[in-house]
């Protein structure tokens with residue numbers, strides 16, 4: 065039995081948390097490969113080390129004083145080292161980091177030091193070998209990720225290794241330039257290691273007892289999901305359930321390795337098992353609810369639009385030419401609506417509107433901003449009649465105006481668009497009808 069264990073920043077924020085992690089690893093000899101994140105928040109309002117590093121590097125780039133900021137980061141690590149009674153000094157490492165910051169070596173390098181240093185501490189604490197991820201996680205010259213070379217390097221390096229600590233979040237190009245994944249990317253590193261060593265299980269340890277039916281910052285004490293399929297999870301993570309990075313799913317899914325989300329602060333809880341397929345019926349009609357805000361809708365109206373061949377293509381081409389991705393596209397007889405991310409769309413707005421006018425000469429274009437999209441996801445929805453009706457009635461009951469509803473063709477999800485200020489209430493109303501009243 066071989067397990068890869070990834071610990072998130074919340075699990076490694078202090079010496080106290082490190083001790084819990086040590087206990088978890090020592091309890092099961094199958095937990096052979098450890099992927100740590102950088103120290104996260106110790107309390108609400110605290111700053112993650114990754115963010116401290118970004119700020120520190122930004123100061124270095126502007127040629128402002130950054131040494132004090134770097135010293136604060138050093139102190140955070142020193143506190144952990146002291147709390148664990150380790151005979152370890154990071155002085156030399158910080159000296160190198162300071163020199164590299166002065167040389168403005170790169171923002172990704174700066175951020176990656178969070179995981180790199182935590183990995184060194186973790187390896188010393190566990191007595192495992194430390195492997196710098198820059199040697200085995202490979203990015204191409206254009207900055208894209210190289211899965212084939214990474215898998216080869218990782219499997220070769222780990223083949224005869226009983227135990228190892230591989231820091232998450234970063235890798236490097238062939239010339240050694242450090243590159244990070246996007247935020248939360250240690251989950252991806254863990255998944256890559258699991259694939260390379262043919263792990264039986266990828267355990268992802270965090271500060272919640274598994275994937276919860278809804279975001280705990282919105283719904284009070286949401287119930288956790290026992291078993292979820294990769295497909296359902298993909299829908300939920302894409303829509304903002306941030307517990308697992310969406311790119312972490314592909315590598316392990318391909319190899320049929322299940323992921324178990326566990327809680328470092330409650331290791332007795334079973335957490336959530338993420339699997340390819342299951343005969344287990346979910347407890348409720350829905351498996352989960354997730355949402356994100358910050359969308360804009362562009363509604364294009366034109367009489368007889370449906371009979372105009374190529375209409376949609378011409379509109380979509382305008383977005384493509386402006387390099388904007390489209391999230392949803394519900395349509396009526398004489399209207400089509402396109403949902404896009406506000407932050408991508410805003411600065412290109414006028415160019416896109418002019419482009420649409422030129423391409424299809426519409427009767428009218430209407431924009432609405434500050435919209436949120438909510439996904440209600442569940443493999444059980446396919447076999448249950450009336451799910452959409454229940455969504456509508458729950459939202460109507462809560463006096464929430466539904467701007468859009470879109471049922472995915474897989475019948476695995478229903479997406480609802482609401483106004484930003486009604487976003488949280490909408491999620492609560494949906495949780496209540498599907499989970500609390502359990503009808």
Ligand SMILES: Nc1ncnc2c1ncn2[C@@H]1O[C@H](COP(=O)(O)OP(=O)(O)O)[C@@H](O)[C@H]1O
Pocket residue numbers: 071072073074075101104248269270271272274275276277278279280281304305306307308
């Ligand atoms: N559906 C959900 N289930 C569980 N946690 C969620 C969900 N949606 C959002 N979260 C948030 O995700 C957090 C865990 O992810 P993250 O902050 O990346 O943890 P870590 O630092 O352990 O990697 C939880 O503390 C919780 O606030």
Ligand SMILES: N[C@@H](CC(=O)OP(=O)(O)O)C(=O)O
Pocket residue numbers: 071072073074101102104112114115178232233246247248249250251
């Ligand atoms: N430390 C990085 C990468 C990461 O995955 O962290 P965490 O496991 O704490 O989400 C970040 O903050 O984005």
